[in-house]
Amino acid sequence: MRQSGILETVWAGVAAVALMATTAFAEAPPVGEPSTDDDIAAALTGGVPMGRWKEGLTFEGISPQPWLRSAANWFPGTEDVQPNEMRIIFMGSAPFIRPGQMNTAILVELGNGKIFMFDIGEGSPANIIAGGYALNQISDVFISHLHVDHFGGLPYLWMFGTWAGGWHEQLTVHGPSGRTEEYGTATMVEGMKMMTGWHRDAFSVFPVGKGWDIEVNEFDFRDNGGVVYEEDGVRVIHWQRSHAKDGASGYRLDWNGMCFIWTGDGRPNMIDIPYAKGCDVFVTEQQQEILEISSGVQGVPPFLGRYTVDTHHTPSYAAGYIANLVQPRLLMNTHMSYDPYQIEETVAEIREHWKGPYHFGAPDGIVVNVTKDQIWVREGILPRFPNSRAPQFDFSNGQLVVPHPPHAREDIQEPYVRDMEIDPKLYYPEGYHPELLTEWPVDGDLIVPLDKVPPSLSNSMGAAWRLREANQKVLKEQSGN
Numbered sequence: 001m002r003q004s005g006i007l008e009t010v011w012a013g014v015a016a017v018a019l020m021a022t023t024a025f026a027e028a029p030p031v032g033e034p035s036t037d038d039d040i041a042a043a044l045t046g047g048v049p050m051g052r053w054k055e056g057l058t059f060e061g062i063s064p065q066p067w068l069r070s071a072a073n074w075f076p077g078t079e080d081v082q083p084n085e086m087r088i089i090f091m092g093s094a095p096f097i098r099p100g101q102m103n104t105a106i107l108v109e110l111g112n113g114k115i116f117m118f119d120i121g122e123g124s125p126a127n128i129i130a131g132g133y134a135l136n137q138i139s140d141v142f143i144s145h146l147h148v149d150h151f152g153g154l155p156y157l158w159m160f161g162t163w164a165g166g167w168h169e170q171l172t173v174h175g176p177s178g179r180t181e182e183y184g185t186a187t188m189v190e191g192m193k194m195m196t197g198w199h200r201d202a203f204s205v206f207p208v209g210k211g212w213d214i215e216v217n218e219f220d221f222r223d224n225g226g227v228v229y230e231e232d233g234v235r236v237i238h239w240q241r242s243h244a245k246d247g248a249s250g251y252r253l254d255w256n257g258m259c260f261i262w263t264g265d266g267r268p269n270m271i272d273i274p275y276a277k278g279c280d281v282f283v284t285e286q287q288q289e290i291l292e293i294s295s296g297v298q299g300v301p302p303f304l305g306r307y308t309v310d311t312h313h314t315p316s317y318a319a320g321y322i323a324n325l326v327q328p329r330l331l332m333n334t335h336m337s338y339d340p341y342q343i344e345e346t347v348a349e350i351r352e353h354w355k356g357p358y359h360f361g362a363p364d365g366i367v368v369n370v371t372k373d374q375i376w377v378r379e380g381i382l383p384r385f386p387n388s389r390a391p392q393f394d395f396s397n398g399q400l401v402v403p404h405p406p407h408a409r410e411d412i413q414e415p416y417v418r419d420m421e422i423d424p425k426l427y428y429p430e431g432y433h434p435e436l437l438t439e440w441p442v443d444g445d446l447i448v449p450l451d452k453v454p455p456s457l458s459n460s461m462g463a464a465w466r467l468r469e470a471n472q473k474v475l476k477e478q479s480g481n
């Protein structure tokens with residue numbers, strides 16, 4: 001009896017401490033008499049504009065949209081693109097590749113479910129994956145010109161995007177012709193086919209389906225204003241840029257009353273102006289006028305830096321000058337080494353002529369949310385060791401279809417080296433005998449009705465499709481169809 005009494009006291013004490021620990025945070029302040037409306041207004045609007053005047057370099061329409069989880073940062077996988085939204089992410093932002101900055105690559109995702117890459121520089125697939133995109137979500141790549149810092153990520157996207165679910169749609173590469181056939185985008189793709197011959201044959205033991213059927217949409221670089229792409233209300237046009245040699249183009253994408261421009265590389269040029277005029281987000285490359293310093297920092301002889309800029313690139317002063325003629329809702333500059341010593345110089349030079357909304361498209365991971373009323377720019381938090389998103393499939397037919405691989409290992413490998421493989425019994429521990437899957441398990445295509453696909457797979461592999469269906473429904477209702 002006494003024993004249990006002590007225990008009860010102890011338990012009561014523990015409960016009291018626990019209660020104190022929780023109530024210390026949970027208890028609301030005492031209810032008081034509300035302040036007068038005048039006092040509340042005076043406090044809440046004191047010192048801040050609340051629509052009464054313009055503060056600093058704020059601009060009309062440059063503000064975070066209400067659905068953003070954080071106005072400060074974008075965290076991959078936490079925000080669905082809205083039906084009427086255009087989301088732009090810089091997956092690579094520099095001509096000189098280094099661990100913190102991949103080569104130039106800009107992803108544009110639209111509320112109708114379409115995803116486009118404008119350039120796909122070396123290393124940028126790492127950021128695409130870190131951004132939570134499956135490589136097989138990218139079916140159209142627009143290459144501004146054939147400097148390798150603008151397309152070096154293409155072989156990887158094609159090879160591994162196909163392996164990881166790019167089975168049902170071919171990749172389409174859009175790009176300019178060259179002065180002669182050998183310098184055009186089609187020739188580059190032919191060369192890439194040759195370069196990846198071994199790889200593609202080796203991967204043909206996997207379900208590749210239409211994945212290797214790469215298509216090239218090479219357009220005449222002189223056909224200024226020509227339509228490169230027109231589908232589902234998306235239109236992309238091109239025009240020529242002055243970038244040392246023929247075969248460099250700028251792009252403009254229009255969709256749902258919004259517009260994005262990527263100039264690609266090139267000298268400031270009057271051809272740009274009519275095509276870029278009034279576009280919402282104008283992204284230009286640019287170079288600062290600190291050649292002696294930047295050449296030293298980047299390990300380039302100054303005369304080589306000067307000559308490179310004057311034959312290939314847009315000085316920052318000119319980027320601001322052009323922006324002032326174009327009058328975009330937002331000017332962005334990319335294709336820059338994001339170094340402290342040149343950031344303020346870049347701003348100063350661009351501000352010489354352009355006083356409107358302006359932001360860097362660097363470093364990697366900068367995210368721009370665009371709607372008709374608002375634009376907001378944030379730093380995306382890209383994880384360093386992300387795993388890939390599940391491949392995304394269109395389940396409109398109610399099935400998961402896995403094409404049969406075109407080859408078995410026997411077709412492409414001599415038996416000797418397989419026969420010499422070490423017997424698994426020798427290395428797997430006692431009691432562990434995995435059934436090795438050395439032959440593709442089914443004849444013909446594997447067709448799985450959606451209700452037989454395990455929920456974890458159906459949910460992860462159908463997420464983009466479900467979002468697209470939901471967004472397109474909203475878009476259709478808006479257009480009255």
Ligand SMILES: [Zn+2]
Binds near residue numbers: 149
């Ligand atoms: Zn470049």
Ligand SMILES: [Zn+2]
Binds near residue numbers: 145147243265
């Ligand atoms: Zn270039």
